[in-house]
Amino acid sequence: MLETVFQSEDLPPADRFAYWRECLGNTHAPLEMTSEHADDFRVRQRVLRLGAVTVWPATFQPMICRRTPRLIRRSDPGTYHLSLVLRGTAGASWGKREVTYGPSDLHVQDSSRSVTTWAGGDHAIETVGLELPRELLSLPPGLADRMIGRPLPGGEGIGALLAGFLTRLGSDARGYGPADGSRLGTVLVDLVSALFAHTAEAERALVPESRRRTLALSVRAFIDRNLHDPELAPATIAAANHISVSYLHRVFQAEGTTVAGWIRARRLERARRDLADPALRGLPVARIAARWGFSHPAVFTRAFRAAYDVSPSEYRRARREPDPA
Incomplete structure (x- = not known):
């Protein structure tokens, strides 16, 4: 398992926001980013490479991100992005459709879709991000896409299992060896697949x-x-x-x-x-x-x-x- 850490305090204030944009471009996808705190942005991010899966706990100041058609054409990693909100609020909009997320909510995005996201409100936000290639999910066509743009509860059932796993992994990765990365990534893929399938089945059962x-x-x-x-x-x-x-x-x-x-x-x-x-x-x-x-x-x-x-x-x-x- 490969781990890297970025702390904004390690850079001059004028360079912090641009470097954070570069970090997100590498861990998630290229984004347009703005923030009222761009002149002296505060952020801490850890990136855990678990085979084809990436987990990145981060704490950062309020900002707005845009994934535009131009950026998608330029670079599309073909991934689903899940984010677990631990502290603060976040939101996303796809045109006229808008969703707000709070603590313990899981939300899903697709690197191939245009979206505007915002985070933090008046305070810093703490999240755990998860990136996984779409082809890793063994699900019927279209099922995973139905999870995009909807809050998934991270406080109960399979959502709680996934949230607990991400939280534990994000808080301390020192107990895992180099060979554990791909195994942990497989566990995460299975949990995400189970959560998506369970959510879809629960809807049909109502x-x-x-x-x-x-x-x-x-x-x-x-x-x-x-x-x-x-x-x-x-x-x-x-x-x-x-x-x-x-x-x-x-x-x-x-x-x-x-x-x-x-x-x-x-x-x-x-x-x-x-x-x-x-x-x-x-x-x-x-x-x-x-x-x-x-x-x-x-x-x-x-x-x-x-x-x-x-x-x-x-x-x-x-x-x-x-x-x-």
């Missing part, structure tokens, strides 16, 4: 009503993660959950509500909670509205009054003052 309930939970979770985005809309939600907009509306109709109504109710509830929070009493009402996706304060005030029969300012004031009774 009866229609159970599938609808599962989808409704997934959609609601996506909405909750993206309430802050004023551009959150049915088209975005449907694309992220791999369904049509019309089917999305039917899911909510079966729940006795609408997509827009559900988003508005969740935003208002989050805003109401913040207005009652003593720790946020110095934050203007307009700022609270904006942090939950309301671009216009007047629209927020009208919606809040319609929902709770009181204005946001009156509600906040009542929560601060003791009840005269």
Whole structure:
């Protein structure tokens, strides 16, 4: 097993981001990269070569990566990339389809597909990346492709086995000898194949009503993660959950509500909670509205009054003052 380590502190600040771009080009695929921290980028990456499989634990500052058609034409290693998020948040978009990932989520990409990824939010992100050639997966045609762009749970079942293996391998590789690399790579290929096959079989096993309930939970979770985005809309939600907009509306109709109504109710509830929070009493009402996706304060005030029969300012004031009774 061959291991290499890159620490940005070993280079002058001006050279760090360019070298990190080169490292990702070698371990994953060539990328266009930008970061607000490019002038003094902080990153630590270890690369473990396990035969044809590569594992690379890394901790790095927020950045945005783009895998463009031009770069694909220039160089395509023909690999699947899996990433286990250990700390922080990440996301990816394929045109209008967008997915967000959090800790313990596994996500899948294909080096032959254009994609934009971002990572880190306001803090550094810690991940374990896995690269494996597509031809190593002994799966029916198209099955692995269905895993691309969807969060796979790393906290249960086969996903937990894979996540635990990657985490353990990434934390300490000193106990393995040179001949162990290809064996460990084979184990990883088998775990990935098992996870993909299990996920596909679980989908087929769901009866229609159970599938609808599962989808409704997934959609609601996506909405909750993206309430802050004023551009959150049915088209975005449907694309992220791999369904049509019309089917999305039917899911909510079966729940006795609408997509827009559900988003508005969740935003208002989050805003109401913040207005009652003593720790946020110095934050203007307009700022609270904006942090939950309301671009216009007047629209927020009208919606809040319609929902709770009181204005946001009156509600906040009542929560601060003791009840005269």
